[in-house]
Amino acid sequence: MQVPILKQGSNLIATIQSALTDADIVQLRDALVQQVGRYRSQGVIIDVTALDVMDSFATGTLQEVAQMVRLRGARTVIVGIQPDVAFAMVHMGLALEGVATSLDLEEGLEYLKQTDRPADAR
Amino acid sequence: MTRVEPVPASTKVEVYADVDIVAARMRGRRLAVSLGFPSATATLVATAISELARNILQYARRGEIIITANERDARSSLTVVARDEGPGIHDIERAMSDGYSTSGRLGLGLPGVRRLVDRFEIESRPGAGTTVTIQVWKR
Numbered sequence: 001m002q003v004p005i006l007k008q009g010s011n012l013i014a015t016i017q018s019a020l021t022d023a024d025i026v027q028l029r030d031a032l033v034q035q036v037g038r039y040r041s042q043g044v045i046i047d048v049t050a051l052d053v054m055d056s057f058a059t060g061t062l063q064e065v066a067q068m069v070r071l072r073g074a075r076t077v078i079v080g081i082q083p084d085v086a087f088a089m090v091h092m093g094l095a096l097e098g099v100a101t102s103l104d105l106e107e108g109l110e111y112l113k114q115t116d117r118p119a120d121a122r
Numbered sequence: 123m124t125r126v127e128p129v130p131a132s133t134k135v136e137v138y139a140d141v142d143i144v145a146a147r148m149r150g151r152r153l154a155v156s157l158g159f160p161s162a163t164a165t166l167v168a169t170a171i172s173e174l175a176r177n178i179l180q181y182a183r184r185g186e187i188i189i190t191a192n193e194r195d196a197r198s199s200l201t202v203v204a205r206d207e208g209p210g211i212h213d214i215e216r217a218m219s220d221g222y223s224t225s226g227r228l229g230l231g232l233p234g235v236r237r238l239v240d241r242f243e244i245e246s247r248p249g250a251g252t253t254v255t256i257q258v259w260k261r
Contacts, residue, residue: 019148021140022176052165053147055172056231084165091166092173092234093220 003028005035011043011112012036013105016050025061033068043112044069047105049080059094066099077101079108131156131191135175137206138184143175146187150202153191157198159260167200167258170238173231174204174254182208182251198260199240207251214246 001024006013012035014028032044046062048054054062066076077100081089089096102108131153135146150171154164171187178185185206192199211217220233232254236242241257 019144021144023140052151053168053172055169055176056234057172057176084162087162088165088169088238091238092169093237094234 003031005031007035007039007041010041011045011109012039012041013045013047015047018050019052020058022057022061025058029061029065029068032065033072036069036072036074042074044074044076045105045108045112046076046078047080047108048078048085049082049104051085052082054081054085054089054094056092056094059089059096063096063099075100075112077108077111079104131193133189135187135189136184137175137178137187140176140179143172143179146175146189147172150187150189150200153189154200154258157191157193157200157260159198159200159258163258163261166238167202170235170256170258171202171204173235174202174256177231177252177254178204178206178208181211182206185251199257200260201255201257204254204256205251206253210248210250210252211244211246212248214244218244 001018001020003014003016003024012032014032035041036044046065062078069076078096079102081101100111102111133149133153135142135149137146147168151164151168154167175187185204185208188203190201192201218233218236235256239256239258243255244252246252
């Protein structure tokens with residue numbers, strides 16, 4: 001199941017719509033890192049509202065996206081982590097350290113608009 | 123007064139491709155929900171199954187996950203057995219410590235699962251395979 005990536009202004013928005021296999025997540029990572037260059041994007045939003053599980057692989061790969069995108073000169077924000085998912089992540093010890101998160105898409109766009117943050121803001 | 127006999131519900135998922143990880147955790151969630159688990163606990167179950175299934179795939183290439191609902195009047199629980207006949211774990215203590223992984227990834231899998239569940243047992247013999255058993259109570 002491929003994740004659609006929407007170009008909106010200077011940002012890329014990837015909205016996950018159903019459960020993803022490990023291969024799907026890796027594909028999403030590579031597509032985002034490529035498209036940041038192709039569209040000269042400043043920001044990347046990954047909407048995980050539809051994900052009912054974020055395990056160590058998903059978390060680790062999203063962390064890789066954020067780091068790779070940062071190395072490409074743009075910023076990433078993960079939006080829509082559900083309460084139950086956050087609960088499980090905390091229990092597992094998956095903190096998504098170094099990755100920006102926002103409540104939802106609206107807040108994520110707001111976060112990316114803040115121009116006073118340098119590209120490597122954590 | 124008639125006593126309603128507990129209904130044993132069990133489901134087995136063969137794990138040999140990454141779609142099976144998703145299938146296994148979906149089955150686990152469904153069973154947890156059917157037992158009346160709160161959604162947060164069902165998510166813990168699904169997440170734990172996801173990790174166990176991936177471990178099978180990563181280290182043994184194939185194996186199986188058996189999810190069993192233990193329905194008791196007051197306290198129901200769910201048991202998950204993840205079994206493979208892979209290379210086994212040479213140093214279980216080390217495999218259970220945070221940040222250790224022979225796969226080069228996070229190394230949070232098994233220790234993370236242990237933190238998610240109420241009971242965690244691991245049995246492994248080098249060359250003979252690994253069996254992990256977890257149990258989560260309905261809360």
